[in-house]
Amino acid sequence: xxxxxxxxxxxxxxxxxxxxxxxxxxxxxxxxxxxxxxxxxxxxxxxxxxxxxxxxxxxxxxxxxxxxxxxxxxxxxxxxxxxxxxxxxxxxxxxxxxxxxxxxxxxxxxxxxxxxxxxxxxxxxxxxxxxxxxxxxxxxxxxxxxxxxxxxxxxxxxxxxxxxxxxxxxxxxxxxxxxxxxxxxxxxxxxxxxxxxxxxxxxxxxxxxxxxxxxxxxxxxxxxxxxxxxxxxxxxxxxxxxxxxxxxxxxxxxxxxxxxxxxxxxxxxxxxxxxxxxxxxxxxxxxxxxxxxxxxxxxxxxxxxxxxxxxxxxxxxxxxxxxxxxxxxxxxxxxxxxxxxxxxxxxxxxxxxxxxxxxxxxxxxxxxxxxxxxxxxxxxxxxxxxxxxxxxxxxxxxxxxxxxxxxxxxxxxxxxxxxxxxxxxxxxxxxxxxxxxxxxxxxxxxxxxxxxxxxxxxxxxxxxxxxxxxxxxxxxx
Numbered sequence: 140x141x142x143x144x145x146x147x148x149x150x151x152x153x154x155x156x157x158x159x160x161x162x163x164x165x166x167x168x169x170x171x172x173x174x175x176x177x178x179x180x181x182x183x184x185x186x187x188x189x190x191x192x193x194x195x196x197x198x199x200x201x202x203x204x205x206x207x208x209x210x211x212x213x214x215x216x217x218x219x220x221x222x223x224x225x226x227x228x229x230x231x232x233x234x235x236x237x238x239x240x241x242x243x244x245x246x247x248x249x250x251x252x253x254x255x256x257x258x259x260x261x262x263x264x265x266x267x268x269x270x271x272x273x274x275x276x277x278x279x280x281x282x283x284x285x286x287x288x289x290x291x292x293x294x295x296x297x298x299x300x301x302x303x304x305x306x307x308x309x310x311x312x313x314x315x316x317x318x319x320x321x322x323x324x325x326x327x328x329x330x331x332x333x334x335x336x337x338x339x340x341x342x343x344x345x346x347x348x349x350x351x352x353x354x355x356x357x358x359x360x361x362x363x364x365x366x367x368x369x370x371x372x373x374x375x376x377x378x379x380x381x382x383x384x385x386x387x388x389x390x391x392x393x394x395x396x397x398x399x400x401x402x403x404x405x406x407x408x409x410x411x412x413x414x415x416x417x418x419x420x421x422x423x424x425x426x427x428x429x430x431x432x433x434x435x436x437x438x439x440x441x442x443x444x445x446x447x448x449x450x451x452x453x454x455x456x457x458x459x460x461x462x463x464x465x466x467x468x469x470x471x472x473x474x475x476x477x478x479x480x481x482x483x484x485x486x487x488x489x490x491x492x493x494x495x496x497x498x499x500x501x502x503x504x505x506x507x508x509x510x511x512x513x514x515x516x517x518x519x520x521x522x523x524x525x526x527x528x529x530x531x532x533x534x535x536x537x538x539x540x541x542x543x544x545x546x547x548x549x550x551x552x553x554x555x556x557x558x559x560x561x562x563x564x565x566x567x568x569x570x571x572x573x574x575x576x577x578x579x580x581x582x583x584x585x586x587x588x589x590x591x592x593x594x595x596x597x598x599x600x601x602x603x604x605x606x607x608x609x610x611x612x613x614x615x616x
Contacts, residue, residue, distance in 0.1 A: 141487070142312065143463065148170065150167070150168055150264065151179075152166065152204065152206075152326075153165070153166075155209065155349075156209075158216070159210075161595075163183060163185055163208050164193070165181065165208050166206070167179050167205065168206040168264070170180075170205065175487040176283070178201065179223070180199075180200075180201045181200055181212070184196050199246075200242075202541060203221040203236060204220060205264045206219065206404060207267050209268035209269075213214075214447065214528065216237060217239055218238050218247055219268055221236070221266065222234050229594060232257065232262045235301070236251055236252070237251065237298070238250070238331055252300075254277070254299060255277055255279065255300065257279065258287060260263045260282045261282070262280075262411055264277075264279065265282050265326040265327075266279050267329070267413045269300070269329060271370070275296070275302075276292060276294045276367070277295075278290060278291070279291045284323065285328070285567075286313075286314060287342070288325030289314060290310050290327040291310070291323070292371070297357075298499065304370075307418055310373065311327060312322055312324055312378055312379070316379045318330065318524060319380065320382040321356065321381075321552065322343065322351070323343055325341060325342060327341035328478065332387045337364045337365060338361050339374060340362075341361075342357045342360065343380060344357055344567065347538060349570070352539075352568045353580070354455070354565055354566045354581045355452060355455070357580055358465055362376070362380055362523050367506055377601065395453075395606070399412070399605075400601060400604075401601060402430040402601050403427045403599065409427050412450040413448050414450070415448055417443065424446040424448075430599060431448065431585065431598070431599040431603075432596050432597070432598050433474065433495055433585060433599070434589075435587045435594055437590060438588050439485060439588060440505065442482065444480065446587045450584055451456050451581075452478075452580060455460075456538060456606075456608070457535075457583075457605060458603075459476065459583045459603065459604050460534075461600070461603070462599065463475060463517060463585070463599050465530075466498075467491050468591065468593070469492050469496060469591070470492060471591050472491065472492065472588065473489040473491035473587075475487060475489035475532055477583070477584060477586050478583050479565070479582045480566070481577075481579075482505065484506065486543070487504065488500065488543045488584065490532075498524040499522060499523050500556060501531070502516070503516065504517060504560065505543070506560075517557055522545070529600070531546040531548075531553070532552075533545065533605075534583070537609050539561055540562060541559065541561075541562035542560075543557050550563070559582060584602070585597075
């Protein structure tokens with residue numbers, strides 16, 4: 140059976156809480172985000188220890204997404220999620236829905252009510268409930284996930300409402316500050332430390348170009364906050380998020396800038412930094428004993444089963460390289476190194492063959508957003524390769540510029556191949572369904588395709604990811 144999880148679907152907005160006894164994780168498994176309906180089944184899993192084992196998922200509802208679970212001080216558990224109304228297209232965000240959760244029966248019980256409609260910014264989602272000094276506080280996200288994003292705070296003496304808005308309405312947003320370093324700020328959560336400090340963690344984006352493109356996707360930021368005498372929460376430096384904040388704990392920056400070399404020398408599985416698409420049985424597409432061995436599957440633009448293993452781009456500038464052993468039969472078998480956002484947006488340096496079986500290097504690129512995604516072959520003449528031997532493949536990204544390189548077995552120096560690409564198209568603003576529906580950021584990794592159906596295997600010796608500090612990068616970590 141094929142499992143179709145298209146771009147930007149799958150697990151959304153997991154929310155982890157602890158009730159003094161066990162951990163509770165609630166999440167949405169988005170099955171569809173376009174068309175007349177948005178299919179958003181919500182689930183709960185539990186564990187006594189954060190390391191697991193975790194329970195099987197318990198289905199809750201499909202009335203909306205971004206669920207969270209609030210544990211009241213009287214032992215009652217409350218389930219909240221944004222409510223979608225398919226009759227209100229295109230603005231189907233209908234408010235925040237509340238209902239009691241029966242932990243013994245493992246289902247929602249009693250009345251349900253829309254407790255908060257949102258503000259005129261619209262697109263209310265991401266609800267979290269808290270209780271403090273007899274007040275119930277409802278923190279929500281509004282404005283969508285792009286440049287109108289915001290955190291809205293409201294409160295009530297009764298969990299069912301009515302809820303009054305914060306004096307500032309939006310306690311965090313960069314929507315009116317286009318020059319702020321942190322953009323797309325919203326969808327937050329409130330954290331109290333053992334030392335008595337309060338912080339607001341939130342989603343954000345760091346655009347790298349004047350075109351406001353976020354190649355690193357949505358990131359998590361932290362702001363110091365405080366409770367004032369009026370029992371309202373305020374961000375310390377005001378609603379516009381700060382780039383630099385004094386942290387509650389020391390941070391080790393050295394690991395962030397260290398070179399990452401993955402050797403694929405274990406039969407225990409692949410390193411946790413790597414991800415793959417739409418294949419719950421990874422053994423169908425790869426093994427990791429004495430190298431990474433990718434079983435050629437469908438094309439890199441497929442909605443179905445790809446042999447693509449990649450890690451996130453976590454720096455604005457970096458180098459990546461690998462060494463591949465691959466004996467393609469023809470132009471329908473190819474494997475190599477890819478800078479990848481989604482099936483519509485990628486750059487792909489491949490070892491392949493022509494129709495006569497002559498090995499060659501070829502670049503495939505797709506630079507147009509949905510629904511186009513047209514494939515381009517930028518090399519006027521593919522680079523011929525020896526019929527045998529490993530090939531070293533590399534790419535360098537410096538800000539928005541991407542350059543592929545290669546070397547044959549026995550060659551020490553890399554040679555440029557192809558044009559300098561605009562790497563900023565591997566961004567939330569260009570990929571998938573563009574800014575309001577895209578948030579994953581870019582990836583870099585290895586892929587193999589065999590659309591002949593013969594399951595041709597490509598073997599990769601290692602993968603190297605090297606962060607680079609470059610003058611064009613806008614921010615320091």
